[in-house]
Amino acid sequence: MRAIVVERAGGPEVLELREAEAPRPGPGELLVETAATGVNFIEIYRRSGVYPVDFPDIPGSEASGTVVAVGDGVAGFAAGDRVATSAGTGTYAEHFAVAAEQAALVPDGIDLRTAAALPLQGATAHYLAASASRPEAGDTVLVHAGAGGVGLLLTQLLTARGVRVISTASSDAKRELSLAAGAEHAIGYEGFADRARELTGGEGVAVVYDGVGESTFDGSLSALRVRGGLVLFGGASGQVPPFDLQRLNAGGSLSVTRPSLGDFMRTVEERAWRYRELFAAVLDGTLELRIGARFPLAEAAEAHRALASRGTTGKLLLEP
Numbered sequence: 487m488r489a490i491v492v493e494r495a496g497g498p499e500v501l502e503l504r505e506a507e508a509p510r511p512g513p514g515e516l517l518v519e520t521a522a523t524g525v526n527f528i529e530i531y532r533r534s535g536v537y538p539v540d541f542p543d544i545p546g547s548e549a550s551g552t553v554v555a556v557g558d559g560v561a562g563f564a565a566g567d568r569v570a571t572s573a574g575t576g577t578y579a580e581h582f583a584v585a586a587e588q589a590a591l592v593p594d595g596i597d598l599r600t601a602a603a604l605p606l607q608g609a610t611a612h613y614l615a616a617s618a619s620r621p622e623a624g625d626t627v628l629v630h631a632g633a634g635g636v637g638l639l640l641t642q643l644l645t646a647r648g649v650r651v652i653s654t655a656s657s658d659a660k661r662e663l664s665l666a667a668g669a670e671h672a673i674g675y676e677g678f679a680d681r682a683r684e685l686t687g688g689e690g691v692a693v694v695y696d697g698v699g700e701s702t703f704d705g706s707l708s709a710l711r712v713r714g715g716l717v718l719f720g721g722a723s724g725q726v727p728p729f730d731l732q733r734l735n736a737g738g739s740l741s742v743t744r745p746s747l748g749d750f751m752r753t754v755e756e757r758a759w760r761y762r763e764l765f766a767a768v769l770d771g772t773l774e775l776r777i778g779a780r781f782p783l784a785e786a787a788e789a790h791r792a793l794a795s796r797g798t799t800g801k802l803l804l805e806p
C-alpha cells in the first residue's frame with residue numbers, strides 16, 4: 487500500500503510517500519481501507535519532536551473508511567462496514583488497523599468525509615464542552631481559534647447548550663466563520679482579555695478554552711471572572727512554559743486544567759456516548775462540519791504546512 491512514512495523528527499519535508507507493507511488485523515482488530523484521514527495538530531507535535539515517536543512511523547490516528555477484514559474474536563463488525571476512529575495507528579495510508587472497540591459504526595446519512603472529522607476534533611469539542619468544564623446556560627466563555635477545526639465544533643456544541651461564546655480568530659474571514667458557527671462576538675487577539683471583560687460588563691468569562699497556548703495563556707488567565715477556569719488543551723503557538731501558581735490566587739481563585747482526549751474516551755461506554763451524541767448532532771443539524779481543505783495523501787507535507795501557517799479553517803483531510 488502507499489503510506490506516508492517518517493524516518494526522523496523534522497519539518498514537513500520528513501513526510502514522505504512510500505510503498506509500505508499493509509497491516510494485518512490482529513486479534514480484536516479491524517483492517518480498514520482508508521476513505522479520509524484527519525490532519526491534526528497532534529501529528530505536527532509528533533512529527534516535529536514535541537511528542538516522542540518511535541521511527542520509522544506512519545502518522546495519523548483519526549480516520550474513516552470501510553472494513554476489509556476482521557481479526558479473531560471481533561464481534562459487531564464485518565467487512566463492508568463503514569467506520570470512524572481516533573485510535574487507529576498509521577492512518578496516513580491506504581489501509582490501517584484499529585482495535586474494534588475503538589471504532590464506531592458510521593450511521594447512514596453521514597458521509598465518510600464528515601465522519602473523518604468527528605473522532606478527534608469532534609470528540610475533543612464534545613469532552614471540552616461536556617466534561618472538562620461545565621459552563622451553564624447563560625454563562626459566557628471564550629474560545630480561542632474559533633474558526634479552527636476544534637474551534638468551530640466547540641462553538642456549535644457550546645451554543646447548543648445555551649452557553650454564550652466570544653471567540654478569537656486572526657482575520658475578518660475567520661471571524662465571520664466563527665460568528666456563523668454561533669459565536670456572539672468574534673474578536674482579534676490584540677487586547678482580547680480586556681475586550682472579553684468589556685463584553686461581559688467587566689466581570690470576565692466563566693471559562694476560556696485555549697488551544698493556542700504560549701501566545702494566549704497569560705491573557706486567557708486575565709480574561710477569567712472570579713472562580714473562572716482555564717481549559718488549556720493545546721499549544722498551536724507553542725507550549726506554555728511553567729508558571730507561578732500564585733497567579734490563580736491573584737486572579738480570583740482561578741483554576742487551570744490541561745486535559746487530553748484519551749482521558750475522556752477511556753471506556754467503551756464513554757466513547758459510544760460521545761460518538762452517539764456527535765452523530766446525532768450532525769444528523770439533526772446541530773453540528774455542521776466544515777471541511778476546510780482536502781489534500782491527496784502524497785501532499786501530506788503541504789497539509790501540515792497549511793495547518794501550521796494559520797491559513798486554514800475547519801477540518802483538513804488527506805485522501806488516498
Ligand code: NDP
Binds near residue numbers: 636657723748
Ligand atoms: P486548528 O484548526 O484550530 O488550527 C490551529 C489554529 O490556531 C490556527 O488556525 C490559528 O487560528 C490558531 N493559532 C494561533 N496562533 C497560532 C500559531 N502561532 N501557529 C499556528 N496556529 C495558531 O487546529 P486543530 O483544531 O487541529 O487543533 C486546535 C488545538 O486543539 C491544537 O492546539 C491541538 O493541539 C488541540 N487539540 C487538543 C486535544 C486535546 O485533547 N488536548 C485534542 C485535539 C486537538 P487563527 O489564525 O484564527 O489564530
